[in-house]
Amino acid sequence: xxxxxxxxxxxxxxxxxxxxxxxxxxxxxxxxxxxxxxxxxxxxxxxxxxxxxxxxxxxxxxxxxxxxxxxxxxxxxxxxxxxxxxxxxxxxxxxxxxxxxxxxxxxxxxxxxxxxxxxxxxxxxxxxxxxxxxxxxxxxxxxxxxxxxxxxxxxxxxxxxxxxxxxxxxxxxxxxxxxxxxxxxxxxxxxxxxxxxxxxxxxxxxxxxxxxxxxxxxxxxxxxxxxxxxxxxxxxxxxxxxxxxxxxxxxxxxxxxxxxxxxxxxxxxxxxxxxxxxxxxxxxxxxxxxxxxxxxxxxxxxxxxxxxxxxxxxxxxxxxxxxxxxxxxxxxxxxxxxxxxxxxxxxxxxxxxxxxxxxxxxxxxxxxxxxxxxxxxxxxxxxxxxxxxxxxxxxxxxxxxxxxxxxxxxxxxxxxxxxxxxxxxxxxxxxxxxxxxxxxxxxxxxxxxxxxxxxxxxxxxxxxxxxxxxxxxxxxxxxxxxxxxxxxxxxxxxxxxxxxxxxxxxxxxxxxxxx
Amino acid sequence: xxxxxxxxxxxxxxxxxxxxxxxxxxxxxxxxxxxxxxxxxxxxxxxxxxxxxxxxxxxxxxxxxxxxxxxxxxxxxxxxxxxxxxxxxxxxxxxxxxxxxxxxxxxxxxxxxxxxxxxxxxxxxxxxxxxxxxxxxxxxxxxxxxxxxxxxxxxxxxxxxxxxxxxxxxxxxxxxxxxxxxxxxxxxxxxxxxxxxxxxxxxxxxxxxxxxxxxxxxxxxxxxxxxxxxxxxxxxxxxxxxxxxxxxxxxxxxxxxxxxxxxxxxxxxxxxxxxxxxxxxxxxxxxxxxxxxxxxxxxxxxxxxxxxxxxxxxxxxxxxxxxxxxxxxxxxxxxxxxxxxxxxxxxxxxxxxxx
Numbered sequence: 001x002x003x004x005x006x007x008x009x010x011x012x013x014x015x016x017x018x019x020x021x022x023x024x025x026x027x028x029x030x031x032x033x034x035x036x037x038x039x040x041x042x043x044x045x046x047x048x049x050x051x052x053x054x055x056x057x058x059x060x061x062x063x064x065x066x067x068x069x070x071x072x073x074x075x076x077x078x079x080x081x082x083x084x085x086x087x088x089x090x091x092x093x094x095x096x097x098x099x100x101x102x103x104x105x106x107x108x109x110x111x112x113x114x115x116x117x118x119x120x121x122x123x124x125x126x127x128x129x130x131x132x133x134x135x136x137x138x139x140x141x142x143x144x145x146x147x148x149x150x151x152x153x154x155x156x157x158x159x160x161x162x163x164x165x166x167x168x169x170x171x172x173x174x175x176x177x178x179x180x181x182x183x184x185x186x187x188x189x190x191x192x193x194x195x196x197x198x199x200x201x202x203x204x205x206x207x208x209x210x211x212x213x214x215x216x217x218x219x220x221x222x223x224x225x226x227x228x229x230x231x232x233x234x235x236x237x238x239x240x241x242x243x244x245x246x247x248x249x250x251x252x253x254x255x256x257x258x259x260x261x262x263x264x265x266x267x268x269x270x271x272x273x274x275x276x277x278x279x280x281x282x283x284x285x286x287x288x289x290x291x292x293x294x295x296x297x298x299x300x301x302x303x304x305x306x307x308x309x310x311x312x313x314x315x316x317x318x319x320x321x322x323x324x325x326x327x328x329x330x331x332x333x334x335x336x337x338x339x340x341x342x343x344x345x346x347x348x349x350x351x352x353x354x355x356x357x358x359x360x361x362x363x364x365x366x367x368x369x370x371x372x373x374x375x376x377x378x379x380x381x382x383x384x385x386x387x388x389x390x391x392x393x394x395x396x397x398x399x400x401x402x403x404x405x406x407x408x409x410x411x412x413x414x415x416x417x418x419x420x421x422x423x424x425x426x427x428x429x430x431x432x433x434x435x436x437x438x439x440x441x442x443x444x445x446x447x448x449x450x451x452x453x454x455x456x457x458x459x460x461x462x463x464x465x466x467x468x469x470x471x472x473x474x475x476x477x478x479x480x481x482x483x484x485x486x487x488x489x490x491x492x493x494x495x496x497x498x499x500x501x502x503x504x505x506x507x508x509x510x511x512x513x514x515x
Numbered sequence: 516x517x518x519x520x521x522x523x524x525x526x527x528x529x530x531x532x533x534x535x536x537x538x539x540x541x542x543x544x545x546x547x548x549x550x551x552x553x554x555x556x557x558x559x560x561x562x563x564x565x566x567x568x569x570x571x572x573x574x575x576x577x578x579x580x581x582x583x584x585x586x587x588x589x590x591x592x593x594x595x596x597x598x599x600x601x602x603x604x605x606x607x608x609x610x611x612x613x614x615x616x617x618x619x620x621x622x623x624x625x626x627x628x629x630x631x632x633x634x635x636x637x638x639x640x641x642x643x644x645x646x647x648x649x650x651x652x653x654x655x656x657x658x659x660x661x662x663x664x665x666x667x668x669x670x671x672x673x674x675x676x677x678x679x680x681x682x683x684x685x686x687x688x689x690x691x692x693x694x695x696x697x698x699x700x701x702x703x704x705x706x707x708x709x710x711x712x713x714x715x716x717x718x719x720x721x722x723x724x725x726x727x728x729x730x731x732x733x734x735x736x737x738x739x740x741x742x743x744x745x746x747x748x749x750x751x752x753x754x755x756x757x758x759x760x761x762x763x764x765x766x767x768x769x770x771x772x773x774x775x776x777x778x779x780x781x782x783x784x785x786x787x788x789x790x791x792x793x794x795x796x797x798x799x800x801x802x803x804x805x806x807x808x809x810x811x812x813x814x815x816x817x818x819x820x821x822x823x824x825x826x827x828x829x830x831x832x833x834x835x836x837x838x839x840x841x842x843x844x845x846x847x848x849x850x851x852x853x854x855x856x857x858x859x860x861x862x863x864x865x866x867x868x869x870x
Contacts, residue, residue, distance in 0.1 A: 008713060008716050008717055008722055009716075009725070009753040009754060009755070010709065010712050010713035010716050010750070010753050011713045011717075012753060012857065013856060013857035014709060014710055014713055014857075019717075021717065022717055022718070047834075048835065049835065050710055050711075050834045050835040053714060054711075054714045054715065054717075054821050054830060054832045054834065055718070055830050055832070090818070091818070091833075094818075094832065094833045098832075124827075124828070125828050125829075126718070126828050126830070128719070128720070128827075128828075431549075431609075433609045433615075434549050434551045434581065434609055434615045435551055435553050435581050436553075436579070436580075436581075
């Protein structure tokens, strides 16, 4: 048996990133939507592009009785519908040979022992032991069982130069205590370096481009501080409500825990972080966690009331259609106290960001779907052109569009053509789709490859997750445990949120950017 | 003549001095279209009918690579010196939504004048954007330092050359003089083959067998000898083997043999055979006593077959193959970008194999 890996000389210079290693990928929750719509299409598209290591095997683990053929057929139907590269029958027929199904209850340790035997047999076909990548895509209530049973079956062990890694889907807990518990269970089974907490926002092209924009262009970083920046806004707006039965999950979670704790605070940390010493996973994550740790804590109901607005939508119109209010939605408690909208004024107490508010908002049933970061620079001095009566008071705004229509724009002031001196804002706009005809890979493609390559840069580390929950828990406690909870605001579905959210910015003489 | 009889495919004929003005008018006609450009992409050819063919190829390339395209058709053998120009735009629906367009300027030059050629082209580059220059066919006297010093990425197809060694010496000089990124389509054509080989040698048993290799067999189309030799140069260079110069067994137009020596002094026999009815690269086979690695492609098939046979396990899977079309190879290479440093490293060993 081999005890060490040598380096493969033929890999030199072939691709400019860490090399994914051959492994068996085991997906828990294999009959679920995530597996069918995201994970298998991602693996298929990697195979189409020749990026998937050639001897990768995929094992779907779930409770329902299914044969390999039935499992593959279900995957194929969805792949045809959602695959980025389309569906090629020849490629699929080769790809599906690598896909297998393993039936077991998540709580049944014997099922895991049978899985271990099956993986050993797969490895034997490949000539010895092999690497294993476990993807926990099941409902969160099974996370503990799966992790504990993986350990009991000995599937968590790194040995003889072969690794065993786990990818955990969100939610990483529902508060700090449950996150700490989950992290403890994970780390009792897998080492932290082998734990990959997935946040698919970090796999998006534009999220990755935030660091490139900041640290590969000399013109931005000198301006990237409180001396030149007035405020930063991070917006995630959804036009959808609770369609497709999602009210059941959402009403237990809410906008703050569903989106802000993970995705939006991750974006905030990428925007606010100091330059890392290197591009290693820990080099980047060390700097990101410092940002989250530096967030001023809104740890009393009064501070929460001053700095956070929560809201629910009432009946209105979105995209020309009438929609019901949040509490009338399917599977939502009519007496629900869950927010479908949240706006948070964050302060990052570092030298760089002293006094610069970061406004983070997320809402359902807003006018359109968009996620973006806008960096609002301070206005030029009020002399010369800006001193002219009627002059534009628009400062420069750099916008990073995360989705859809990924790109970057910069607003600046320009003279209107004509004999008189009139200034108006104009926009320089870069669209990924216009400049690069080739579509970006899906976030899951990049993240799966990174996990196979042992590159955790785009995954959340334990301390990042827990620090984020500390910040969020104070707000949750003020809303749900205090005797004087801040009120729930209301807004009409199809509008840009409650008036209270506008007032939150008005206190700082700011307004929300119009999307 | 490089220019077609019917020039409609090249767009509107415009005076040289008015090219930029006429391009601006082109955009004013329809404000719904977006003009996109990430590079200047020049395509030079002296081949008959090349302007029309290249216009079609640029149309394909601009689906993925927004650029200002400059097509140059050169008829140096004609006595009369002249320059004519046409402008058009290639528009595509980006992700099914927005109409994104790329400008194209086609030049037809006749007669002999290096300076006129350079000045005409360089006057119409978009500022601040890199210049990618696709030189089609044999390098000519026009390829001088005053041309290649302005180029950021040079695209060639050595498979089209009669004097491969002589032309590559010219290219090597250019690469030494300036930091020129050179992209030979014969090399690009081996990308997925190299990826497949690397992928099979990820297997630890296969990896351990590299220095136990006994022989290599390569089958290629007779028009793609350079791809086969570059593949061989790549493999042997990365394996750390040296060519055993004095052990060439035999050579003819359809068969070549080489020997390489490993660090331990053992020899590896290499056989290359060329056919007329196979894929550009049809087979790459590496054999040791215990491991056999085979990458193969059937004629017309869009996939490579990857086979690994070890003592106790086997692998037989498929993966993507490189395109047979030059325009797609160019597009693929532009997507990969980079400095092509591996090619720079392999090039001397490839040239050595040409002896």
